Every structure is written in structure tokens, then in C-alpha cells.
Amino acid sequence: MNLIDHLEDRLGRIMHGWSRHPNGRPMPFKVAECGGGRLPGINTYVTVGLSETHLPSRVSDKGVHQELMIAVPAELADGPYPVILQEIGLDLIREETALLRGDVVGPFGPMAEGSGLESFYASIPVHHDDRFAEVEPGADGREFPIVLTWLIPISRSESDFVSRHGWDDFESEMEKQDPDLFDLHRADLVLKP
Structure with a gap:
């Protein structure tokens, strides 16, 4: 399956796109x-084509081909997310x-008016099935897998x-406290100093 089909299968149809800064x-x-995807009321911004760049890992000899995604409530989707993804990808x-x-990565300032969330934590996209996190080489002629990285x-x-x-x-605390990671106005996790 190609990248676009893989994304649209879970995230819904592409509604807008940006190719210029x-x-x-x-x-x-x-x-x-x-x-309009499998998560009702959630819009997802995702890079498309960042994975064409082979990015070395800092912790192994492996290279990574990845796309980045930010998922937000549809009613708050009119935010700075395309520019943030552009800046992170360019970096x-x-x-x-x-x-x-x-x-x-960050801080980038409040994610929405009145939000205390201002940075992003890189994780696997656990809000979808296990097969979503990696796009296998496919019919599009691509010879490398693509890793999808969820920015929380x-x-x-x-x-x-x-x-x-x-x-x-941190992930243990998220699992214990089970916050709504799509809520841009959620309270901070209660964390030890």
C-alpha cells in the first residue's frame, strides 16, 4: 500500500495540503x-514526503524514513500545526x-487559546492499530519502510x-493516569519532581 492510501485508510480523506512555507x-x-477517519472528531496533520530523506538515528547505525503527525480535535484544527510540522521537519x-x-521538541507556544500545552512528545501512534505505525515497502516502488511518529x-x-x-x-505515568491526549486543554499529569 502506498503512503497516501495508508494514511487515508485510518486518518480520513486529505482535506487540505501545504507545499510552501x-x-x-x-x-x-x-x-x-x-x-473523517476512524477517530471521530479528530483531524490529523501529517507530513508527506519527509520520509524521502534518510535520517540517521542518534542511538544506532540505522537510518529512519519517517513522517510526523499531530492529531487535534476538529473544532480546534485551525491552528499553527502545518507550520509547526514544517519547522520540525526542516530541523x-x-x-x-x-x-x-x-x-x-518545542516549546512552540500554547497549542490553542488557554492551553498549557506548548511542546511535543514523540511517540508511536497508539491511537490506531499496530499495523498503522509503519508503512511497509509497497506497490509505489519504495524499498524502505516508513515510520509514523505521533507528536503528542x-x-x-x-x-x-x-x-x-x-x-x-513518562509513558508509564501516561498509562496510569490515562489523560485524553487529544484534549488541548487537559490538565498536566501529576508527576513526581
Whole structure:
């Protein structure tokens, strides 16, 4: 299955796309907004074409071909998410490094008016079935798998916790406390100092 079919199968039809930065320059990849998929009321912004760049891992000899995604409530979807994905993707290309599970990027400012969430935590897209996280080489002639990386909005205190305690502890806390990770106005997790 090609990347677009894989994305639209879970995330819904592509409704909008961006191929230029707000300053007008063409981008080396696109950003698409999908809606009406398997998660009712959720719109997802996703890079398309970032995976054409081989990004080295900082922790192994492996290279990663990845696309990044941000999922938000449809009623709050008119936000800075395409530009944020463009900036993160350009940084990865410039720094020649993949975004790995447990990495934190930002802060970018509040994700929505009145939101305390301002950074992103890189994770696997657990809100879909296991087969969604990786797009296998397919009929489109691509010889490499594509990893989908979900960028979860987090607060400053959550970002600080990841820095001090690591991603294993943070994901354990998320599992225990079970916050609504699509809620841009959710309360911070209750975390040990």
C-alpha cells in the first residue's frame, strides 16, 4: 500500500495540503490535513514526503524514513500545526537526525487559546492499530519502510519530567493516569519532581 492510501485508510480523506512555507518558499515535503477517519472528531496533520530523506538515528547505525503527525480535535484544527510540522521537519533535515520515541521538541507556544500545552512528545501512534505505525515497502516502488511518529502536545512540567526521568517513566505515568491526549486543554499529569 502506498503512503497516501495508508494514511487515508485510518486518518480520513486529505482535506487540505501545504507545499510552501508561510514565507512563500517551496518545501522539500508537504503537510496534509486529514479528517473523517476512524477517530471521530479528530483531524490529523501529517507530513508527506519527509520520509524521502534518510535520517540517521542518534542511538544506532540505522537510518529512519519517517513522517510526523499531530492529531487535534476538529473544532480546534485551525491552528499553527502545518507550520509547526514544517519547522520540525526542516530541523530534522538540517540536523540530519531522526526524531526518536521519547524526544521532546518545542516549546512552540500554547497549542490553542488557554492551553498549557506548548511542546511535543514523540511517540508511536497508539491511537490506531499496530499495523498503522509503519508503512511497509509497497506497490509505489519504495524499498524502505516508513515510520509514523505521533507528536503528542505536552506541558512544560511534562517536558521537564521527560528530561529528568526519561521516556519510560513518562509513558508509564501516561498509562496510569490515562489523560485524553487529544484534549488541548487537559490538565498536566501529576508527576513526581
